[in-house]
Amino acid sequence: MCQDLRKDSNLTTTADLVHGCRFLSRPLLDYCKHEVLKDDGLLVWSTFADGIENPAPPYRASRRLVPGEFKRLFPDEEFEEIHHSRGTLNTRQKPVPAEFFAGRKKPVRTEGKPGYYHHAADGAP
Numbered sequence: 001m002c003q004d005l006r007k008d009s010n011l012t013t014t015a016d017l018v019h020g021c022r023f024l025s026r027p028l029l030d031y032c033k034h035e036v037l038k039d040d041g042l043l044v045w046s047t048f049a050d051g052i053e054n055p056a057p058p059y060r061a062s063r064r065l066v067p068g069e070f071k072r073l074f075p076d077e078e079f080e081e082i083h084h085s086r087g088t089l090n091t092r093q094k095p096v097p098a099e100f101f102a103g104r105k106k107p108v109r110t111e112g113k114p115g116y117y118h119h120a121a122d123g124a125p
Contacts, residue, residue: 014038020045022089024063029073039107042082043074049086051097058096070101079103 018032024047037043048058049065058064070084083102088095 016041018043041105044102046100049097049099056091056094
């Protein structure tokens with residue numbers, strides 16, 4: 001299934017793969033991380049990053065990642081990092097700083113129950 005969550009966030013199922021490209025919405029990333037992506041699912045995302053001076057859109061800082069933000073959004077306790085790099089995306093034929101991330105969502109182990117795992121958003125202890 002392919003669904004644009006920006007237009008319709010009423011997803012009735014979870015996904016094994018979430019992909020985003022050239023777009024930054026922190027609330028959408030949080031929603032995907034907690035509500036959409038299954039345990040052991042893959043998240044692949046690329047978006048614009050802060051640069052010294054961006055030569056092309058997005059000009060607003062709120063539309064760009066700050067250094068280290070992917071690591072804060074997807075910490076090692078929750079995600080196994082498969083790939084994380086900095087590079088560029090072309091916008092209006094100009095290279096704009098960008099970051100690229102791929103990670104696997106780790107299941108959460110519940111204390112005192114060997115072998116039992118639950119999704120972090122389930123609210124279980």
